[in-house]
Amino acid sequence: MAHLFQVDRVKLLCSCGILKPITAIYLCRHCLKLRCGNCVSHEVDTLFCPNCLENMPSTEARLKKNRCGNCFDCPSCSHTLVTRATSVQTTAPDDPSKTLARKVYYLACTRCRWTSRDVGLKDQTVASGGWGEQDNEHYRFLQSLMEHYRALAQAEKLEREKKRSAHRKSSYLALSDKYSLPSLLGRKSLTPLSPYAPKGDSSQLSEMTPLEASEEVEGLPDNIFTEELILSSVTTMEQRIASPEWQPEDVGQLYPLRKHILPKRSLRCRHCEHNLSKPEYNPSSIKFKIQLGAFYHVPEVRLVRGVVLKSGVETSVQVSLCNPTPHDITLALLPFVPEAYMEAQQKEEGSEGSLVAPGGLVRVVDIPREKPDVELSGDVALPQGTLVLAARDDTAEYDDHDAASTFKDDPQVVAWRRANKVGVNLLVTPHPGAERVRVGLMMRYDYTNTVATATEARIVTLNVPIIIDVGAVSEQG
Template sequence: MAHLFQVDRVRLLCSCGVLKPITAIYFCRHCLKLRCGNCVSHEVDTLFCPNCLENMPSTEARLKKNRCANCFDCPSCCHTLSTRATSIQAPSPEDPSKTVARKVYYLACTSCRWTSRDVGLKDQTVATGGWAEQDNEHYKELQTLLEHYRSLAQREKLEKERKRFSHRKSSYFSMTDKYSLPSLIGRKSLSPLSPYSPKGDGSQTSELTPSEAVEEVEGLPADIFTEEVNLSSITSMEQRMASPEWQPEKSSDLYPLHKHILVKRSLRCRHCEHNLSKPEYNPSSVKFKIQLGAFYHVPEVRMVQQADLKWGVETSVQISLCNPTPHDMTLAFLPFVPEAHIAAQQKGEELGEGGSLNTSSLVRVVDIPVEKTDLTPTADVALPQGQLILTARDDTAEYDDQDANSSFNDDPQVVAWRRANKVGVNLLVTPQSGAKRAIVGFVLRYEYTNTVATATESRTVTLNIPVMVDVGPVSE
């Protein structure tokens, strides 16, 4: 029965028009809408090394090219390298004629057995490292190109600012108020590395020499067609792309790679700019300061029981509804109309009647383009009439021997079972002719109790969530 609990079989329709499972979607308590990964802003919260868990400021990470200075990856299999200790015989500093045991350290890979000794790196006397870096012969040329394009970007920025204020005459004092005097002097004295000046008179000179195409190229070595190829000594494409500065061709030229820095992301709603997910600052912590996943605010729908589906035959299937909130919830099923939902999303509206919170704290509204999603059901479903009540989530309910569900007057043809904050519902599904899988759609209307910190009291609003359920394969 494990295949019935796959989250991909039940998907919710996001406000941007994309179907996502409940585990990959967020719920904004300020907009009262679903947000997926495509309609949220991704922000870098903290940068850290995944091996030593050391935090790193963004400026320092930019200078170090987003790599850790103390941790290394294996250039052969990209596994994390570990520091190994060994003893060697070395001359005694007191008496050179005698030898003493001396502890040294080297890097080794526990996966492919690669070591730093394979490329001739000297062993270190301390475990913290100090390994010799590989020099890049094109370093000066790359730095010259970076400075050149940095100056071009600064010149374009000045041109845009000059055009912005050229249509109106500004006095000297207004310019000094907007830009300080040292800033104006610095911008006037800027000399970009370009063969053309901003005025176009070519007064500025450039240290760059343009590349020229040549007809003759270096020939191949004479033994390339006669020497036997040893594939174990040649690097793979993944190994070469892991070192884009050098791109070694032989395995003997592989050097340890500084480990890439990872980031902790915070997600922000594009519509109201409130945080939907914000992790802890400590890299070793897996907790979140803010985690507005839909799993904690939207009723969860799961497939529980299904039967053999055939074309045109009405079959009873069973789904479960779970209330994740600490408040009672009233549910109702509404028919799903794909054309109406697409038209409403193109206008930026919500179907049905629903309350909304005060949006006076909005900074700006960003229009989110609607993506094309297949919303065509392949089966007809007979939805239960009336309303269902889901009790609040209570972690101690499973240890309670009293039957608290006897007070509900449920229709036995609709409600199959009821346990704590979960309820099983029977649906009658009729697959359409020619369909390979039965996909049904309905709108889940429920009452949500909002408990945001800005609200003076709890407010209950009615929300509509379109749901698409993959019931299962269909046979003739």
């Protein structure tokens, strides 16, 4: 029965038209809309190494190509390499006839047993640092390409600014601040906009010559048809892609890879620009300053009991509703009509596009909508009336009080009630010819807004579209 608790079986329809599980959706408490990773702004807070947890500024990370200088990944299996220490015998500097034990260090993988000695890297006398990088024969050519295109982009940018400024009259002070003599002299090359350079002349742009295609292709080595191929000595496609600068063909050419730097991201609503998720600055901390996941604000729906579905036969399916908030929730399960929902969303988008944020300080951004995949392959009979979910109480699991006696529930609708969870019976009828049953419903519930002001309503009514994958239809006997 563990497959029934997968979050992919029950998905919520985001405001941008994409189906996501409740663990991948956020609820903005300011505009009261569901937001997923495609309709939020991703902002990088900090950059850190996932192995040594060292913070790194963005400028330093850019210089190091977003790699850590002390941590390495295994080029064979991409596992993190560890530093091993061993002792070697060396001759004493004062007396060549005597030997001394010296501690040296090398890199080793605890998963595939790959070591830095396999490729002939010398052992280091210090535990961290000192590991040299493999030289790239195309480094100078790539750097010249980057400088060429950087100068070309700068020239195009200044040319656009020149055309834009030609349409309007500017004062001498404004032009001198924008194109001052010290800034022109500080550049490596004088751009065509500079009055001190010949028109159309750029030293960096003239250095590059376009490459010409050649019809001749290098031939294969002579030993490729005579020597036996050993597959264990040939690198895989993943190993070659991990080293795009060299793309080694032999396992003896695999060198340690510096570990990639990871970002800590903040998520911001693209409509009202309020934070939905903001982590702590410390990389080792797993806490969040702001965490507006839908899991903490929207009642969770789960499949509880597996059933055998037959085409055209009405079957009882049991789902559970869980209240994650510290307030009682009154909800109702309503039919979900995809066409009516899409029309309502389009009307709501038209009205929101003309609204101005309070105070005029927040920039409202239109969020592109996708066509939702809400093709339903079954009908569902929903219970009439409303249901009350008790507030979440962490001490309720230690209480022997029967929660069902507090609420007057219909036994045909409510199968069980425990603390802040309620089991509800739904009647599902698969469509003829359907191989897998998907049903939809609209969950309308009263949400207690904790950030509401004196002029706004504290309790608001929200509608959440839910698509449930009930299961496959069995063949009739």
